[in-house]
Amino acid sequence: MGSWAEQPGGRSAGEGRRDGAGPADADAGASADAEVPRPRSRVVEVVAGVIRDARGRVLLTRRTEGRDLAGLWEFPGGKREPGETPEAALSRELHEELGIDSEIGAELIRVPQIYPDKRLVLDVREVRAWRGSARGREGQALAWVPPHKLASYAMPPADRPVVAALEQPDRYLVTPEPGDDDEAWLAALAAALAAGVKRVQLRAPALSAADPARWHRLAAAAAKRGRAAKAELLINADLALARELGVGAHLRATQLRGLSERPLPAELPLAASCHDARELQAAQALGCDFAVVGSIKPTPSHPSVLGIGWEAFAALRESVSLPIYAIGGLGAQDLADARRHGAQGVAAIRSLWPV
Numbered sequence: 001m002g003s004w005a006e007q008p009g010g011r012s013a014g015e016g017r018r019d020g021a022g023p024a025d026a027d028a029g030a031s032a033d034a035e036v037p038r039p040r041s042r043v044v045e046v047v048a049g050v051i052r053d054a055r056g057r058v059l060l061t062r063r064t065e066g067r068d069l070a071g072l073w074e075f076p077g078g079k080r081e082p083g084e085t086p087e088a089a090l091s092r093e094l095h096e097e098l099g100i101d102s103e104i105g106a107e108l109i110r111v112p113q114i115y116p117d118k119r120l121v122l123d124v125r126e127v128r129a130w131r132g133s134a135r136g137r138e139g140q141a142l143a144w145v146p147p148h149k150l151a152s153y154a155m156p157p158a159d160r161p162v163v164a165a166l167e168q169p170d171r172y173l174v175t176p177e178p179g180d181d182d183e184a185w186l187a188a189l190a191a192a193l194a195a196g197v198k199r200v201q202l203r204a205p206a207l208s209a210a211d212p213a214r215w216h217r218l219a220a221a222a223a224k225r226g227r228a229a230k231a232e233l234l235i236n237a238d239l240a241l242a243r244e245l246g247v248g249a250h251l252r253a254t255q256l257r258g259l260s261e262r263p264l265p266a267e268l269p270l271a272a273s274c275h276d277a278r279e280l281q282a283a284q285a286l287g288c289d290f291a292v293v294g295s296i297k298p299t300p301s302h303p304s305v306l307g308i309g310w311e312a313f314a315a316l317r318e319s320v321s322l323p324i325y326a327i328g329g330l331g332a333q334d335l336a337d338a339r340r341h342g343a344q345g346v347a348a349i350r351s352l353w354p355v
Ligand SMILES: Nc1nc2c([nH]c(=O)n2[C@H]2C[C@H](O)[C@@H](COP(=O)(O)OP(=O)(O)OP(=O)(O)O)O2)c(=O)[nH]1
Pocket: 001, 002, 003, 004, 046, 047, 048, 067, 068, 069, 073, 074, 075, 076, 077, 078, 079, 120, 122, 156, 157, 158, 159
């Protein structure tokens, strides 16, 4: 195991509660109604790798007894030592822990996360190539897991966004108002789906208020197209319509306060728009599958609203383990920045809507 690699933190300066968190703390970290801990102002830098076998299965290792988060499954890796590059640190850890030689590839996601006793950044890389036969050199159990089964393993809170980054869409399209031409709107939606968009929020606040019957017809037609394209659709705000159409729902932040339990069955996706840590925790406690946070940059529709920027996004991200899309003035060109600050990806109207 590497020694602690610590960097001066910047965002919160409270005292740590204690050291040596155990499995119960992993749950506390994941639980949304827990208060946001105020750990020591330091950031522990951890690098971890996505190692795949010839069948595409991903290697997880189980944290051994006597360490924090014992018994939970994780991506192999460990703490970065002072002066080490992330690539060198990960290669060293994989050799020490598994006895393999590795070539470190692309960045997947960097997840900032608050634990009861520390602040952590989990920097996850693809392992491009590796040699040797992986074995638990420190007594840890190994599991080769098909990607779609990763979410069923108990993992530390910082790993939930990592599993989402591996498995779920990096773009979340939010529809614009349909205007006068329903067919043109449906054709644009079909083009977006054909271009590979796999997650869509059907949102038309003006039309749904002015002409609910027309919006219902249009949403039903959109749901049909979404199903055919195997995309996930979520209706903005209207839970009754979501249930009627058998699609998900995207809650407004103001709806979170009025809900005490998940308003849809587990098989229907649920998301929420959030603006601060409290709303994110409410969304997580409710069982939302993901959240949307913004505005990151000023947008043409709200030019006078200054964006919160990526650092503020990352500071919000670390208080929950939900996957979170960043929104506000963003497009596909911002995906790398988004992942570097812990986002699942970008949500957008204009930049993802074919004109
Ligand atoms: N390697 C790895 N660590 C993770 C993941 N998710 C996650 O929260 N962590 C946390 C657990 C630890 O707090 C830290 C990794 O540190 P480590 O494995 O080198 O530390 P350790 O507990 O053996 O070391 P120590 O505190 O006893 O010195 O990062 C993950 O997917 N992989």
